[in-house]
Amino acid sequence: MDMNNKLCVITGANSGIGFETAKELARQGAFIVMVCRNEDKAELAKRQILNETTGSGVDIVLCDFSSQDEIRKAAAEIKSNYKKIDVLINNHGFVAGSYKETVEGLEETFGVNHMGYFLFTNLLLDQVKAADKARIINVASEAHRSASKFDSKNLQLKNNYSTWKAYANSKLYNILFTVELADRLKDTKVTANSLHPGVIASNFGKSSTTFVKIFWKIASPFMKSNKDGAQTTIYLATSDEVEEVNGAYFKDSKVVAPSNQAFDKEAAKQLWEISEELCAILVK
Numbered sequence: 001m002d003m004n005n006k007l008c009v010i011t012g013a014n015s016g017i018g019f020e021t022a023k024e025l026a027r028q029g030a031f032i033v034m035v036c037r038n039e040d041k042a043e044l045a046k047r048q049i050l051n052e053t054t055g056s057g058v059d060i061v062l063c064d065f066s067s068q069d070e071i072r073k074a075a076a077e078i079k080s081n082y083k084k085i086d087v088l089i090n091n092h093g094f095v096a097g098s099y100k101e102t103v104e105g106l107e108e109t110f111g112v113n114h115m116g117y118f119l120f121t122n123l124l125l126d127q128v129k130a131a132d133k134a135r136i137i138n139v140a141s142e143a144h145r146s147a148s149k150f151d152s153k154n155l156q157l158k159n160n161y162s163t164w165k166a167y168a169n170s171k172l173y174n175i176l177f178t179v180e181l182a183d184r185l186k187d188t189k190v191t192a193n194s195l196h197p198g199v200i201a202s203n204f205g206k207s208s209t210t211f212v213k214i215f216w217k218i219a220s221p222f223m224k225s226n227k228d229g230a231q232t233t234i235y236l237a238t239s240d241e242v243e244e245v246n247g248a249y250f251k252d253s254k255v256v257a258p259s260n261q262a263f264d265k266e267a268a269k270q271l272w273e274i275s276e277e278l279c280a281i282l283v284k
Contacts, residue, residue: 001133001238004029005056008237009078009085011035011065011120012092014045017139017197020230021089023048025237026055033059033082035074035092035120065092065116066102068279075123084130087237089137090117090174095167099157106278107156109163113170118177118275128190133243136181136192137236140174140249145259147172150267152274173271175249175258180268182247191243193236195250197229 008025012018013034022032026049036042042060049058059081063074078085094112102111117138121128128134146168148157155173157166178194185192235253236242249258261267 001135001240001243002029003238006030006086007033007082007084007131008087008089009033009035009124010089010091011063011116014038014042016226017230017233018089018091019045019049020227021091021233021237022058023053024230024234025087026050026058027053028238029055030087031056031059033061033078035061035063035078037062037064037092063120065094065112065120066108068102068104068115068119071116071119072123075120078124079127082127085124085127085134086131087135087137088121088124088128089139089233089237090121091139091233092116093139093141095163097163099161104278107158107161107166109166109170110156110173113167114173114177115275115278117174118272119279121181129188132189134190135237135242136178136185136190137233138174138178138192138194139197139233140178140194141168141171142196142251143168144172144175144262147259147261150176150261150264150271152267152270155271155274172259172262175262176264176268176271177275178249179247179263179265180272183265183268186246191246193242193245193248193250195232195236196256197232198252 003025008030010018010022013022014036022034026032034042039062046058046060061074061077064070094109096108100108102108106115148165148169175194178192182192232250232253248255
């Protein structure tokens with residue numbers, strides 16, 4: 001895909017693989033909308049991208065994905081400024097250090113990682129569908145293979161909570177969301193795919209438990225760089241090879257099979273319906 005003057009919306013774009021993705025797509029000529037929580041960090045990232053590329057421009061939209069009100073405001077701002085979105089990349093990620101709830105009463109990792117993807121995407125679907133050919137890319141993780149057995153009555157682990165299970169489950173939900181979304185988009189000009197970026201040496205996990213922080217510090221030398229971790233996302237955003245691919249899961253820029261329950265169509269449908277209820281929207 002020729003990225004010149006394409007509009008790319010990227011969440012969590014001020015650091016890590018989101019930043020590297022934004023910078024490369026800008027280098028290829030795309031206009032970037034960075035959706036970020038921290039304004040100072042976003043402005044710094046924007047200046048760096050503009051200094052290092054000759055892209056067509058960078059805009060910043062602020063959003064804390066733990067708040068559905070903020071997600072709605074961010075989506076409304078994007079919709080008021082842009083008539084179409086060529087590439088939507090849900091990249092932001094979070095892992096809570098202990099059980100906490102969002103203002104809506106959702107377990108925080110579930111609320112940010114799954115509901116953040118679900119609500120933001122659905123609010124922007126009209127803009128995505130307005131593009132000639134559009135792509136939705138959801139950053140998931142191989143961590144989904146450690147997820148609990150899908151339980152529609154305990155999606156948020158309000159019973160038997162653990163930090164790792166909450167994160168792994170949220171990554172399973174990212175893939176299930178993609179599967180159902182792709183099915184709903186099959187008669188449109190939009191595709192939806194998910195991916196594993198690799199285990200990245202980044203600031204991820206710094207808000208988590210002491211054990212996770214120590215593990216991340218020890219393991220960091222053996223992890224991918226952020227630039228390497230961004231390559232599959234960039235591939236899915238730009239490659240002509242995946243123009244017709246819809247509903248797949250990628251690793252190292254290749255389609256791979258996720259866990260069996262990640263392709264459970266009934267679980268994907270149940271998750272979608274519950275998610276609709278949790279954010280009170282009617283999806284077209």
